[in-house]
Amino acid sequence: MSEVLLCARGLTKRFGGLAAVNDVSLDLWRQRIHAVIGPNGAGKSTLTNLLSGDLVPTAGKVTLDGRDITGWNPERISRAGLGRSYQKTNIFLPFTVWENIRLAAQSRTPQAARWLRLATSVKAANERAERALELAGLQARRGFVAGTISHGEQRQLEIAMTLATDPHVLLLDEPLAGMGTAEAERMVALLLRLKQEHAMLLVEHDMDAVFALADHLTVMVNGQVIASGAPAQVRADANVQSAYLGEEDAAAGPPQGGDAPTRGRAAGLPASWGANSNG
Numbered sequence: 316m317s318e319v320l321l322c323a324r325g326l327t328k329r330f331g332g333l334a335a336v337n338d339v340s341l342d343l344w345r346q347r348i349h350a351v352i353g354p355n356g357a358g359k360s361t362l363t364n365l366l367s368g369d370l371v372p373t374a375g376k377v378t379l380d381g382r383d384i385t386g387w388n389p390e391r392i393s394r395a396g397l398g399r400s401y402q403k404t405n406i407f408l409p410f411t412v413w414e415n416i417r418l419a420a421q422s423r424t425p426q427a428a429r430w431l432r433l434a435t436s437v438k439a440a441n442e443r444a445e446r447a448l449e450l451a452g453l454q455a456r457r458g459f460v461a462g463t464i465s466h467g468e469q470r471q472l473e474i475a476m477t478l479a480t481d482p483h484v485l486l487l488d489e490p491l492a493g494m495g496t497a498e499a500e501r502m503v504a505l506l507l508r509l510k511q512e513h514a515m516l517l518v519e520h521d522m523d524a525v526f527a528l529a530d531h532l533t534v535m536v537n538g539q540v541i542a543s544g545a546p547a548q549v550r551a552d553a554n555v556q557s558a559y560l561g562e563e564d565a566a567a568g569p570p571q572g573g574d575a576p577t578r579g580r581a582a583g584l585p586a587s588w589g590a591n592s593n594g
């Protein structure tokens with residue numbers, strides 16, 4: 316059943332004079348993917364960091380399963396059921412795929428149990444890791460050193476590591492960054508599978524993926540939400556069009572038919588949105 320798992324209200328983050336995130340509110344529902352798009356520097360990663368506890372908001376509030384988690388540290392938020400992946404790949408390259416996932420699973424074990432090496436907690440961590448390996452489709456890469464697998468598989472591994480902490484809310488910051496078409500399609504299929512059991516925030520520049528996946532779409536510019544709603548509705552929004560295409564193009568309306576958009580670009584949305592950065 317669909318329900319709101321994470322709720323953010325009035326989130327603001329100031330860095331000196333810059334409001335990187337300015338009064339942003341959103342709800343993440345179980346079994347729904349909420350995509351956040353916008354140009355480089357719009358505040359998407361900062362928003363993700365506010366939800367995960369990597370940054371403390373200047374103002375606003377975040378609740379997870381009805382509990383106020385504002386100001387909690389990332390470890391505590393992770394244990395409460397929120398998992399995230401980072402824009403920059405964040406894996407231990409000299410370790411095997413299995414070791415990476417197993418370490419992530421262990422991070423969910425309470426400190427005391429870790430010291431005591433309780434058999435039950437070891438077993439539970441192994442089971443979580445096993446499930447994550449399978450869910451992410453990496454069984455065949457289990458014993459491979461992480462530094463030797465493909466870029467797409469490394470991104471899959473990162474998601475597997477997130478899954479190993481047993482989250483019910485997932486925040487994914489550009490999981491398709493730097494991927495070719497086949498890798499991107501595999502990742503889209505994985506995210507669709509994960510949607511069945513999770514609420515998901517997806518920050519992504521790949522518009523093909525966004526429109527294939529998103530149930531809800533929020534557009535950010537300069538820290539602010541300029542449009543939010545059903546993807547088709549947002550795509551047709553005059554504000555969204557003019558914010559990117561300029562007055563003339565906006566007056567002409569979104570492109571009709573014509574060339575098929577290339578990967579990472581969607582008709583009616585700007586080419587710059589297809590650009591990946593790793594900032």
Ligand SMILES: Nc1ncnc2c1ncn2[C@@H]1O[C@H](COP(=O)(O)OP(=O)(O)OP(=O)(O)O)[C@@H](O)[C@H]1O
Binds near residue numbers: 333353354360592
């Ligand atoms: N720790 C920080 N200190 C100061 N300014 C920051 C910090 N982190 C981000 N910013 C600024 O906040 C703004 C939003 O950055 P953010 O990384 O959230 O954008 P983004 O939408 O994720 O961009 P991209 O698509 O390039 O990843 C930018 O102007 C950035 O320079």
Ligand SMILES: [Mg+2]
Binds near residue numbers: 359360361402594
């Ligand atoms: Mg970012």
